[in-house]
Amino acid sequence: MKALNYPSMRGCIGAAIAGAISVVGLASSAQAWEPTKQVTFIIPAGTGGGADQMARFVQGVVTKHNLMKQPMVVINKAGGAGAEGFLEVKKSKGDPHQIIITLSNLFTTPLATGVPFNWKELTPVAMLALDQFVLWVNSETSYKSAKDYITAISAGADKQFKMGGTGSKQEDQIITVALEKVTGGKHFTYVPYRGGGEVAVQLVGKHVDSTVNNPIEAVAQWRAGALRPLCIFDDKRSTYTTKVTTDMAWSDIPTCKQSGVDVDYQMLRGIFMPGGVTKEQVAFYVDLFKKVRETPDWKEFMEKGAFNNTFMSGDEYTKWVAAAETRHQELMKGAGFLAGAK
Amino acid sequence: MEEISSLMQGFGVALTPYNLALMFVGIVLGVIIGVLPGLGGANGVAILLPLTFSMPPTSAIIMLSCIYWGALFGGAITSILFNIPGEPWSVATTFDGHPMARQGRADEALTAAFTSSFVGAFVAVVVITFLAPLIARFALQFGPAEFFSVFFLTFASFVGMGRGSPWKTIAAMALGFALATVGMDGVTGQLRMTFGFDQLLSGFGFLIAVIGLFGIGEILASMETGLQFKGSEAKLRLGVVLTTWKKLLTYWATSIRSCVIGCWMGITPGGATPASFMSYGLAKRISPRGANFGKGEMEGVVAPETAAHAAGTSALLPMLTLGIPGSPTAAVLLGGLLIWGLQPGPLLFVEQKEFVWGLIASMYLGNIVGLIVVLTCVPLFAAILRVPFSIVAPVILVICAIGAYTVNNAMFDVWLMLVFGVVGYAFNKLDYPLAPLVLAIVLGDRAEESFRQSMLLSQGNLSIFWSNPLVASIMSLGLLMLVWPLLSSLRTPKTPGQSAAAPS
Numbered sequence: 001m002k003a004l005n006y007p008s009m010r011g012c013i014g015a016a017i018a019g020a021i022s023v024v025g026l027a028s029s030a031q032a033w034e035p036t037k038q039v040t041f042i043i044p045a046g047t048g049g050g051a052d053q054m055a056r057f058v059q060g061v062v063t064k065h066n067l068m069k070q071p072m073v074v075i076n077k078a079g080g081a082g083a084e085g086f087l088e089v090k091k092s093k094g095d096p097h098q099i100i101i102t103l104s105n106l107f108t109t110p111l112a113t114g115v116p117f118n119w120k121e122l123t124p125v126a127m128l129a130l131d132q133f134v135l136w137v138n139s140e141t142s143y144k145s146a147k148d149y150i151t152a153i154s155a156g157a158d159k160q161f162k163m164g165g166t167g168s169k170q171e172d173q174i175i176t177v178a179l180e181k182v183t184g185g186k187h188f189t190y191v192p193y194r195g196g197g198e199v200a201v202q203l204v205g206k207h208v209d210s211t212v213n214n215p216i217e218a219v220a221q222w223r224a225g226a227l228r229p230l231c232i233f234d235d236k237r238s239t240y241t242t243k244v245t246t247d248m249a250w251s252d253i254p255t256c257k258q259s260g261v262d263v264d265y266q267m268l269r270g271i272f273m274p275g276g277v278t279k280e281q282v283a284f285y286v287d288l289f290k291k292v293r294e295t296p297d298w299k300e301f302m303e304k305g306a307f308n309n310t311f312m313s314g315d316e317y318t319k320w321v322a323a324a325e326t327r328h329q330e331l332m333k334g335a336g337f338l339a340g341a342k
Numbered sequence: 343m344e345e346i347s348s349l350m351q352g353f354g355v356a357l358t359p360y361n362l363a364l365m366f367v368g369i370v371l372g373v374i375i376g377v378l379p380g381l382g383g384a385n386g387v388a389i390l391l392p393l394t395f396s397m398p399p400t401s402a403i404i405m406l407s408c409i410y411w412g413a414l415f416g417g418a419i420t421s422i423l424f425n426i427p428g429e430p431w432s433v434a435t436t437f438d439g440h441p442m443a444r445q446g447r448a449d450e451a452l453t454a455a456f457t458s459s460f461v462g463a464f465v466a467v468v469v470i471t472f473l474a475p476l477i478a479r480f481a482l483q484f485g486p487a488e489f490f491s492v493f494f495l496t497f498a499s500f501v502g503m504g505r506g507s508p509w510k511t512i513a514a515m516a517l518g519f520a521l522a523t524v525g526m527d528g529v530t531g532q533l534r535m536t537f538g539f540d541q542l543l544s545g546f547g548f549l550i551a552v553i554g555l556f557g558i559g560e561i562l563a564s565m566e567t568g569l570q571f572k573g574s575e576a577k578l579r580l581g582v583v584l585t586t587w588k589k590l591l592t593y594w595a596t597s598i599r600s601c602v603i604g605c606w607m608g609i610t611p612g613g614a615t616p617a618s619f620m621s622y623g624l625a626k627r628i629s630p631r632g633a634n635f636g637k638g639e640m641e642g643v644v645a646p647e648t649a650a651h652a653a654g655t656s657a658l659l660p661m662l663t664l665g666i667p668g669s670p671t672a673a674v675l676l677g678g679l680l681i682w683g684l685q686p687g688p689l690l691f692v693e694q695k696e697f698v699w700g701l702i703a704s705m706y707l708g709n710i711v712g713l714i715v716v717l718t719c720v721p722l723f724a725a726i727l728r729v730p731f732s733i734v735a736p737v738i739l740v741i742c743a744i745g746a747y748t749v750n751n752a753m754f755d756v757w758l759m760l761v762f763g764v765v766g767y768a769f770n771k772l773d774y775p776l777a778p779l780v781l782a783i784v785l786g787d788r789a790e791e792s793f794r795q796s797m798l799l800s801q802g803n804l805s806i807f808w809s810n811p812l813v814a815s816i817m818s819l820g821l822l823m824l825v826w827p828l829l830s831s832l833r834t835p836k837t838p839g840q841s842a843a844a845p846s
Contacts, residue, residue, distance in 0.1 A: 056391070056674075064395040077750075079544020080526045080533055087540050112531050115543070162799060168531030191486070191798050192529055194791075197665045204664075207485030207799070220665050220687020300683065337531075 033280035035070040035097055042075055042089060042100040044082030049166070049195050050131060050214050050305075052076065054269055055101045057301055058128075058292055067291050081105050081167060083115040090121050092274040096281040099125065104171040104267050107328035112169040114339035119325065122272040124318050125285045128293070130266040130308035133175055133212045133233040134253060138203055139226055146231040146259035149210065154184035163188040164199045164208035169337040171267055172199075174328075175212045175233060177335040178263045203227060214267070216305030219244065231256035233265045238306050250306040266308060268324060270317070286313045345472050352699030355400055356707055364397075364405040365704065369712045372412015373719075376428055377419050378745065386413060387674045399682035400697050404704040406678060407658075410671055411463070411705075411712045414654055418455040418647060419723055423448060424738055426557035430548055430784045431614040431650035434622040436556060437777065438635060438642030445638050449724040453586040453717065458597065458644045460713040462651035465601040466608060467705045470659050474691065477609050481660045484610050486795035487806045491816035492607070493789035496616040498823035499623035500778055508827060510774045518782025521546050522790070529794045541754040550746050551783050554759040555776055557742045559766020561735050583717055586640075593641050596625050600645045604652025611660045614653040615784055619777075621649030627826070655705065662686055662698065 041059060045051045059074050061067070077085035082105040089100045100122070110117055135146055143149040153161050163179075165172025176190050191208055193199045196217030203211045203218075204226045211218070212233070221227045223245055231254050232238060238250035256263050271289060273282060292298055293311060302309045312320055332338055355361075375386035387406055394402035417432040422439035435455060442451035469477070501511055524535045525545030536542040590597075600621040607617035625645035626635040635642045661672045665686040679686055684694055691698050726734070746759040769776050800806035808814040 056678075060391070060395055077544075080536075081531060084540070084543045087543075113526075113533050115533070159801065168527075168529055170531070189798055189801070191795050192531075193795070194528065201482065201664050202485060205482035205485060220685050220689065223685075224688035226688065304685065 033096070033278065033284050035068065035284070037097055038071045038073055039068070040073050040075055040098050042077055042085045042098065044077060044085030044100060044105060045103060046076060046078040046195060049197075050216060051101050051103045051269070053216065054128070054301075057297075058101075058289075061292050061295050061297050062288070064297070065291075065295055067288055080113065080115060081109045081170065083109050083113060083117065086110075086117045086122075087115070089272065089274050090117050094276040095274050096277045096284075098274055099285060100272050101128075102268055102270050102272060103131075104174075104328070105167075106268070106272075107325050108170050108174070108332065108337075111329065111332045112337050112339055119272065119321055121275050123275055123277050123282060124321055125271040125273055125282055125313065126289050127268060127270040127310060127312040127317050127320065128289060129269045129302060130310055131214050131216075131269055132238065132306055132308060133171070133265055133267070134215055134218065135179075135230040135233070135256065135261075136200070136203060136211045136213055136218055136222075136227045137209065137230060138206055139228040140206075141209075141228075143228075143230065145254070146256055146261050149230055150179075150182055150261060153186050153188075156186060158186050159189045160186075161188055161210065162208040163190050164193055164202050164211045165190060166193060166196050166199055168192040169332070169335075171265065172212050174331050174335060174337070175263060175265050178265070178331070179261065181263075182261050200227065214305070215250065215307075219304065219306075229253045231259045231261060233263050234308070235264050238308075240303050240306055242303065268321070269307070270321070348695065348699045349471055349703060351696070352701075352703030353707075355696060355700035356404060356703040361401055361404050361704070362707070362711075364401055365408045365708050365711050366715070368405040368408025369412040369415075369708065369715050372409040372414075372712075373416040373419075373716060374412075375409065376413035376416020378428075378741065387671055387678075391674065391678050394678070399679075399684060400700040402678065402682065403675070403697070403701050404708070406675055407701065407704060408708045408712070410654075410675070411708050412715075413671070414463075414651060415456060415459055415712055415716045418459065419452065422451045422455060422643075423723065423726060424557060424734075425560040426738070426742065427552055428549075430552075431618040431646070431654070433552065433556075433615075433777065433780050433784075434618040434646035434650075435643060437622065437646075438637070438639050440560075441636070441638035442640065442643070443727060447638065448727055449582045449720050450586050450589075450640065451643055452720045452723055453583050454590060454640050454643045455647045456713060456716045456720070457587065457590055458600075458647035459651040460709055461597055462601055462604050462648035462653075463655040463705070463709045466605050466652040466655035467702065467709070469605050469609075469656060470705075471702055474659060474663070477659065480609060481611055481664060483812060486792045486799060487809065488610075488813045488816070489612070490789060490792040490796055491807060491813050491820060492610065492612040492616060493785055493792065495816055495820035495823065496620050496623075496785065497781070497789070498820040499620050499627075500781060501824060501827070511778050514769070514774050514776070515778040515782045518779040519786045519790075521551070521783050522786025525787075528787075528791050529798070541752060544750075545787070546758070546783060547749050547755065548784050549749050550755050550759050551762050552780060553742045553746055554762025555766035555769070555780060557738060558759060558763025559770060559776070561738060562763060562767040563770050564731065564735070583720065589640060590644065593644050596629060596641050596645050597648055599624065599628070600648035601652050604649035605656045607649070608653035608656030609659055611657050612653075614650045614657065617653035618646035618650040619781055622646045623823075658705075662690055662701075663688055 041055055043052050043055045055074050059072050062072050077088055085100060086106065086109070089098060092098050106119055109115060137143050137149060143152065163176045165176060173190050173192070176188050180187055193202060196213055199211050200213050200218045200221050202208050204221050218227055222229060225245070233256050235255060235257060237255055238253065240250040243249050271285065273285065371390070372386065387409055390409060391406065394405060417428040418435055418439070421427045421432040421435040422443050425436050425440040427433045427436055439451045439455060442448065497515065501508060522545070524542055525533070526543065527534050533543065603621045603624070604617045607613060607620070622642065622645050625641060626632045629641055631639055631641055657672060661676060665676065676686060684690065684697060742759065743756050746755045747753065749755055766776060769779070796806050807817045
């Protein structure tokens with residue numbers, strides 16, 4: 001049982017004003033806004049996945065530390081690879097009592113399915129973190145490094161190796177296709193499953209040969225010695241140096257680039273609001289999430305999931321999202337995943 | 343034995359006045375949540391989760407899991423009284439539970455359902471206590487092919503089960519499969535059969551379909567038959583619990599079989615829904631009273647309830663040891679574990695002994711508390727049926743509409759529910775069975791997905807379904823079930839009972 005550290009309570013309005021000034025940099029005439037009814041937190045994904053875990057965690061932290069006067073309600077709207085959730089927010093233009101957490105399906109779903117929505121129709125609030133991807137194999141196999149594994153794939157028959165992943169034409173499959181550039185023309189058989197936890201278990205049961213699970217989805221199996229991480233899809237190693245298993249920390253996993261696999265991919269865990277909201281309303285949520293990130297619970301959560309703990313808001317965040325969209329368009333086009341491209 | 347001493351320590355953790363009070367509160371809340379369609383266990387737990395953050399993790403999970411037990415118990419109440427299953431695994435309970443209520447035996451049906459739930463859950467907890475580390479590994483053997491074989495077995499044990507024409511069963515099932523394809527196709531990532539309607543992106547919700555088909559359909563049918571829902575016939579018999587228990591003892595074979603099916607399906611993790619249907623299908627085939635199934639046979643309540651609860655309980659095992667939630671409710675609980683700083687996985691049993699054994703002990707206690715609470719309320723629940731139909735029907739309609747609305751906060755779903763109601767009524771009139779339709783809506787997409795995953799893995803080779811002894815034996819059993827009605831109809835001439843109405 002861990003001790004619960006409650007930060008000293010501040011006047012909520014005062015804090016909101018301070019947040020509004022510090023973040024948006026408005027003149028002191030800015031009127032603080034705060035929710036007047038319950039806030040709906042939409043998850044465009046199913047229960048149990050990475051986005052779901054994070055959103056429910058945020059809800060828990062907000063409640064536990066009394067960061068907001070009004071209650072926060074979490075709803076899953078997973079239909080159509082998240083399109084259901086995004087369309088809901090798009091429809092609620094001007095409603096400041098709705099926020100949504102995103103994963104890469106913010107970009108991939110409209111591209112792959114043609115469902116009409118775009119992040120520009122929403123209001124970017126803040127980036128909470130970037131989720132990493134790691135190449136995992138079963139620990140009973142002989143592959144000690146990404147190079148070993150890639151060599152085996154190149155030497156094997158086409159489609160002999162099976163990659164398990166979450167969803168179809170989404171981040172896991174994008175990474176899989178990117179990996180195929182270095183496998184000497186050999187393809188993976190990509191098998192889509194419903195959720196990351198299920199994918200990790202399928203790898204432990206040897207129904208697939210590898211996965212690109214997010215750290216938090218596979219960490220329990222890694223600690224139990226059932227899975228082995230080969231490389232992390234980032235341009236630098238993780239910064240978490242606490243030992244996760246008896247002899248390895250997240251920072252001990254080499255980058256894929258170091259292992260000769262030049263693939264780099266992180267997933268946005270960010271917050272958006274409906275379009276047409278005021279600056280003060282956005283500022284309230286930016287401030288709220290800043291407070292969430294200051295809690296010890298959040299730090300522990302980041303470390304457990306080996307998240308890249310980067311925070312962005314305002315223009316910086318909007319620019320980042322725009323660049324990520326362009327990148328996904330290229331990746332999806334290269335993989336032949338665009339709607340109607342077949 | 344080590345397990346016993348750990349368990350006793352667990353009881354020490356769970357048996358504080360504070361925790362017992364939480365258990366009681368949890369059960370009562372759970373029953374209320376289970377009774378209201380649309381709220382459901384998962385939503386209930388999600389809403390109440392934040393309340394528990396100030397509690398120690400063990401107390402919190404005790405309360406939340408008691409809400410879960412309570413909701414499981416509560417689901418049977420609406421199934422039996424109003425033919426409205428609140429959860430997918432309660433569907434099979436309506437087949438015989440509701441006819442019993444119509445005959446004025448609601449109290450017997452409720453007692454049978456609650457007691458069977460308790461027996462199923464209790465057996466599953468014992469299995470978890472002593473075999474947890476051993477069987478946790480078993481779930482790992484389940485790949486897509488194994489999952490498909492389980493779904494196939496469930497469907498197969500249902501074909502030809504209805505007393506009507508097997509063609510009608512297949513037609514109903516096919517319609518269900520078609521409805522199950524609506525929405526996102528998980529394998530190609532493309533939208534299917536949504537015809538540009540945003541509301542259809544997530545497909546047809548089970549709850550909306552079931553509330554419409556069963557609840558609204560039932561009310562339409564009752565209205566037509568001249569309000570023959572004879573409320574005043576619901577007798578209030580105080581000794582009913584004891585007399586029902588006496589009868590239940592004679593169904594020991596069905597109970598044991600259902601426990602085995604339930605535990606197996608929970609651990610694998612096939613889930614409670616296939617378990618309840620499979621158990622009902624098998625009981626109907628094997629029992630000497632099989633011909634009475636669907637007309638108010640108590641054994642038809644015992645079989646699905648026992649299996650569903652054995653499965654629901656043993657499904658917590660893969661959740662704790664592998665981190666795969668067996669149900670939406672379990673998924674929310676899983677989220678709770680993470681907030682309390684507990685990482686579900688193979689090491690949970692090693693690192694968090696106090697928590698795990700406290701939870702297991704609370705399963706024993708929670709079920710006992712739950713049984714006592716719901717059994718004492720049986721006369722109360724049964725008395726609801728004494729209210730005249732002309733008052734009850736509008737109330738049910740309103741509750742159904744609210745339930746359908748709250749699933750997605752969408753008015754569209756209420757209209758959809760009414761459409762399903764008309765479909766349900768039409769099925770009744772035309773003597774088509776509803777059960778295969780619902781079964782296909784509930785399991786159709788998962789069956790399709792696992793079949794196509796298997797085909798991806800084997801590159802289109804069907805022999806993957808006979809590639810190891812486990813999957814081969816389940817598939818063969820399924821094929822046997824499929825041809826069984828054919829074989830038995832060849833051997834024996836059609837009996838008069840076979841032309842009666844199918845369960846609905």
